[in-house]
Structures are given as structure tokens and as C-alpha cells.
Amino acid sequence: MRTIKSLILAIVMLVGFACQENQDYQDAITDGSYQIAAQLKLTDVIIHDIFSPPVASRIYAYPSIAAFEVVALADPSYKSLMGQLNGFDKKDFDTDGDIYYPLAALSAYYKVGTAMIFSEALMQTHKEKAFQEIRNKGVPKKIFDRSVALGEEVAAHVIAYAKKDNYHESRSFEKYTVTNDAYSWQPTPPAYMEGIEPHWNKIRPFVMERSNQFQSPPPTDFSTDANSQFFKEANEVFTVVKNLTKEQKDIAFFWDCNPYKVNVKGHVMFAEKKITPGGHWMGIAAIASKTAKQDWKGTAETLAYTSISLFDAFIACWDEKYRSRLIRPETYINKYIDEEWLPLLQTPPFPEYTSGHSVASNAAAETLTRLFGEPFHFVDSTEVAYGLPIREFDSFRIAADEAAISRLYGGIHYMPAIVNGSEKGKKLGEYLNEKIKTKGDNLAHTKE
Structure with a gap:
């Protein structure tokens, strides 16, 4: 009898240990820290490979969508994006x-993210380190392998979806041809780079029905007459930049986000690699997720939803840029006001109207406000890694407004590009909020 009791006790203890082991591995990933770390690494690679802002928005979007699709499989309260996004078959x-x-x-995110970049080994190494940490937390090998395999299966479906968005075809489209029209964009110093992504409006959007769905009013009629409205708008840029306060300069540098900044020293020219505008807002999305103490599912939702808004925002913005092909302030001011004038920031290599920062920031702000409500205080430390201090905001909309006006302070945009770009971004964000449902009851985190 004593032997039987001892055996029963041993079995109970073994079951208890097994349950404890099972519980331990279930706690290996609870919050979104692993996906946020993967996104930060993806940002590093985007900077390393020098992807343009529109292309970077694509690189962020598809991995984030893949991770969220796994969330939808894990939790029926979340709604798959398949059948909601244009061309995303179930x-x-x-x-x-x-x-x-x-x-x-996490497996789905790494698989798709690695497929989107050039420097694949950098992402692969980061993935292997993260996966080893998770193995060390006690995830049984069979479950580990099955989970990774499911993630890769979801990733394969998302990669196949991405291949049909016209991106690869657009790599062979003709380059932008600079014209001699007085109003039209010209390459700017110091690198005089060619126009970036002139055919981005041909990329398939996620939610918009067409690239010009939120078309802005045309820019102010071009004129060199000192009494004209266009001259006044250019002169405003000229005057503001000459009289910037320290705070205005800080704001301009904080939101610069120019991956094409070129430095010249003597006969040597070298690039200064920076985060893109979309990368900055994906960083804000991650910060918001951590601030709100979201779990891994909520984090995946936040990153996917934000990346979708940024992707469509760059399509909408670039559609207008290469329709209006408007001259940059630097070119106009040097020719008609002051040939020695320089903007505070380096002019990016594409037409002026509308402001990409204004469109993308406001679209992202609307979607993030939908998720987290308003007010929502956050500390934006996104630029700390690139040598800039933190800035604090009480809402995403306030941050978007600052990002938009920063382009005037930087000498990059006339005011209509900022005002009309912001309006375009807001309308797009509102439209996405209506069309995309990531929860069965729309968006669960709404506080409005």
C-alpha cells in the first residue's frame, strides 16, 4: 500500500512539474517586446540599405500584416485582414x-521582413538570437517547430500577396524626366539626385480604391511676380528660415527623417543615414503600445494598423507630387529672391506638393487616435538613437501637427503643401478607420 501511495505521489508531482513547465513556456512571450525589437532591427536595416520613404512604408507594412494574421488565428475576437485589404485573398x-x-x-514577421530587404543576413542573425532566447525559456521543441512553421506558412501567403502589388514591375518603369518648365521640380544640391519613385501611384493601395481618391486641390498658381500669391508663399519660407527660434530649429531637426542627406567635405561626398518619416511613426506606434502596456496581440494590431495607414498615405501623397511636379522653395528662392539662401534642412529628392510628412503623419495620427484615444501622453524617444533628444506630446494629432509645420521651419515646403497635405492625411486616416476592422466590435481600444 505504501508503494502504491508513493507511486501516486510521484505521478502527482510529475504532473505538477509538467504543468509548471507548460506555464513557464506560455509566459515566454506575453507583451510586444519581441515584435518591437524585430521592428527596430528592420528599421536599422532600412537605414543601412537606404530605402526611400515610400519603399520603407512597404517594408514595414507586410511583416506587420503577417504578424497580425497570426493574432487573428489565435484569438477569434480579432478579425483577419484577409478579404478586407485590396486583393488579399482568404x-x-x-x-x-x-x-x-x-x-x-514573430516567425511570420521575420520571414516577411527578411524577404523585403537587401541585407537579409542582418535580420536572420537577429531572428536566430531572439529564437534562441525563446527556446531557452522552455518552449518544447515540437511546439516550437510547429509554431515557427505556422508563422512561415502565413508569411508565404503574405509574400505572395505582396508580389502582386506592382512594386517589382515598377522597378523597370522609366525614370523621371526633368523638364524646363519654370514651375516644375528640379534636382537640388548637393547631390542633385533624380526624382524618387515617380510611379509610386501605380502601387496597389491596401484600402484606398485608387491613388487619387483623396486628391488635394492644385497648388497655388506659379508666378515670379513679387505681388503674386506664390511669391508670397515662397517669401514666407525665406523669412521664417532666416528668423528661426531655437525651438523651431529643434522641431525641424527632430522631424527631419531624410534618408538621403548627403554631406560634402572638400571633394568628398558621403551619406548620413537617417530614419524615414514612416519609420518615425512606426517607432511612435511601438512607444504607444508599450505606454499602454499592450500584450503581444494588441501590439501586433497597433503596428499593422499604423503601417497600413502609412503605406496608403505615401501612395496618395506621391500621386500628387508627380502630378503637380512643383518647384521646391530652395530652387525658387535661389532664383528669384536670394541666390545665397539655404534651407535649414537638406531638400529631399522629389517634387514639393504635397508634404509627405504632413500626409503620412496625419494619417498615422488618426489611426493611432482611433486605437488609443485622446488625450494620450507619450514620450517620443524615436530619434534618440540618431543623436536627437526626446519630445513629449499629449496626443498623436498634436505630434502630427508639429511634424507638418516642421517642414516650413526646415525650408522644405510652402504652407499650402503642409495645410493641404495634413487635410489629405486626416481624410485618409478617417477613411481607414471606417473601412478596416481589426476587432469584431470595430476597434477595442477606442476611448473617444
């Missing part, structure tokens, strides 16, 4: 057996 996935969904989501 597909069933085999979820039989034990699957650790947080790991599957």
Missing part, C-alpha cells in the same frame, strides 16, 4: 496541434 491555415501563437507571429 486562406485557411492548419492550426491543429499545440501552437505557441506569439512565436508564430
Whole structure:
């Protein structure tokens, strides 16, 4: 009898230890820290590979969507984006057996993110380190392998979806041809780079029906007459930049986000690699997620939703840029006002109207406000890694307004590009909020 009791006790203890082990591995990933770390690494690679702002928005979007699709498999309260995004066909996935969904989501993110970049080894190394940490937390090998496999299966579906967005075809489209029209954009110093992504409006949007769905009114009629409205707008840029306060300069530098900044020293020219505007807002999305103490599912939702808004924002903005092809302040002011004038920031290599910062920031702000409500205080430390201090905001909309006006302070845009760009971004963000449902009851985090 004593032997039987001892055996029963041993079995109970083994079951208890097994339950404890199971609980331990379930706690390997609870919040969004692993996906945020993966996104930060993706940002590093985007900077390393010098992707343009529109292309960077694409690189952020598809991995984020893949991770969120795993969330939708894990939790029926979340709604798949398949069938909601343009051309994203529905597909069933085999979820039989034990699957650790947080790991599957991370697997999907890394797989798609690596497929979007040039320096694949950098992402691969980061993934292997993260996966080893998760293994060390006790995830059983069979469950680990099955979870990674599910993530890669979801990733394959998303990669196939991405291949049909016309991006690869656009790589062979003709380059932008500079014209001699007085009003039209000209390459600017010091690198005099060619126009970036003149055919981005041909990329398939996620939610918009067409690239010009939120078309802005045309820019102010071009004129060199000192009494004209256009001259006054150019002179405003000239005057503001000459009289900037320290705070205005700080704001301009904080939101610069120019991945094409070129420095010249003597006969040597070298690039200063920086984050893109979309990368800055993806950083804000990650900060908001951590501030709100979201779990891994909420984090994936936030990053996917924000990346979708940024992707469509750059399509909408670039559609207008290469329709109006408007001259930059630097070119106009040097020719008609003061040939020695320089903007505070280096002029990016594409037409002026509308402001990309204004469109993208306001679209992202609307979607983030939908998720987290207003007011929402956050500390924006996104630029600390690039040598700039933090800035604090009480709402995403306030941050977007500052990002937009920073382009006037930087000498990059006339006011209509900022005002009309901001309006375009807001309308786009509102439209996305109406069209995309990531929760069965719309968006669960709304506080409005």
C-alpha cells in the first residue's frame, strides 16, 4: 500500500512539474517586446540599405500584416485582414496541434521582413538570437517547430500577396524626366539626385480604391511676380528660415527623417543615414503600445494598423507630387529672391506638393487616435538613437501637427503643401478607420 501511495505521489508531482513547465513556456512571450525589437532591427536595416520613404512604408507594412494574421488565428475576437485589404485573398491555415501563437507571429514577421530587404543576413542573425532566447525559456521543441512553421506558412501567403502589388514591375518603369518648365521640380544640391519613385501611384493601395481618391486641390498658381500669391508663399519660407527660434530649429531637426542627406567635405561626398518619416511613426506606434502596456496581440494590431495607414498615405501623397511636379522653395528662392539662401534642412529628392510628412503623419495620427484615444501622453524617444533628444506630446494629432509645420521651419515646403497635405492625411486616416476592422466590435481600444 505504501508503494502504491508513493507511486501516486510521484505521478502527482510529475504532473505538477509538467504543468509548471507548460506555464513557464506560455509566459515566454506575453507583451510586444519581441515584435518591437524585430521592428527596430528592420528599421536599422532600412537605414543601412537606404530605402526611400515610400519603399520603407512597404517594408514595414507586410511583416506587420503577417504578424497580425497570426493574432487573428489565435484569438477569434480579432478579425483577419484577409478579404478586407485590396486583393488579399482568404486562406485557411492548419492550426491543429499545440501552437505557441506569439512565436508564430514573430516567425511570420521575420520571414516577411527578411524577404523585403537587401541585407537579409542582418535580420536572420537577429531572428536566430531572439529564437534562441525563446527556446531557452522552455518552449518544447515540437511546439516550437510547429509554431515557427505556422508563422512561415502565413508569411508565404503574405509574400505572395505582396508580389502582386506592382512594386517589382515598377522597378523597370522609366525614370523621371526633368523638364524646363519654370514651375516644375528640379534636382537640388548637393547631390542633385533624380526624382524618387515617380510611379509610386501605380502601387496597389491596401484600402484606398485608387491613388487619387483623396486628391488635394492644385497648388497655388506659379508666378515670379513679387505681388503674386506664390511669391508670397515662397517669401514666407525665406523669412521664417532666416528668423528661426531655437525651438523651431529643434522641431525641424527632430522631424527631419531624410534618408538621403548627403554631406560634402572638400571633394568628398558621403551619406548620413537617417530614419524615414514612416519609420518615425512606426517607432511612435511601438512607444504607444508599450505606454499602454499592450500584450503581444494588441501590439501586433497597433503596428499593422499604423503601417497600413502609412503605406496608403505615401501612395496618395506621391500621386500628387508627380502630378503637380512643383518647384521646391530652395530652387525658387535661389532664383528669384536670394541666390545665397539655404534651407535649414537638406531638400529631399522629389517634387514639393504635397508634404509627405504632413500626409503620412496625419494619417498615422488618426489611426493611432482611433486605437488609443485622446488625450494620450507619450514620450517620443524615436530619434534618440540618431543623436536627437526626446519630445513629449499629449496626443498623436498634436505630434502630427508639429511634424507638418516642421517642414516650413526646415525650408522644405510652402504652407499650402503642409495645410493641404495634413487635410489629405486626416481624410485618409478617417477613411481607414471606417473601412478596416481589426476587432469584431470595430476597434477595442477606442476611448473617444
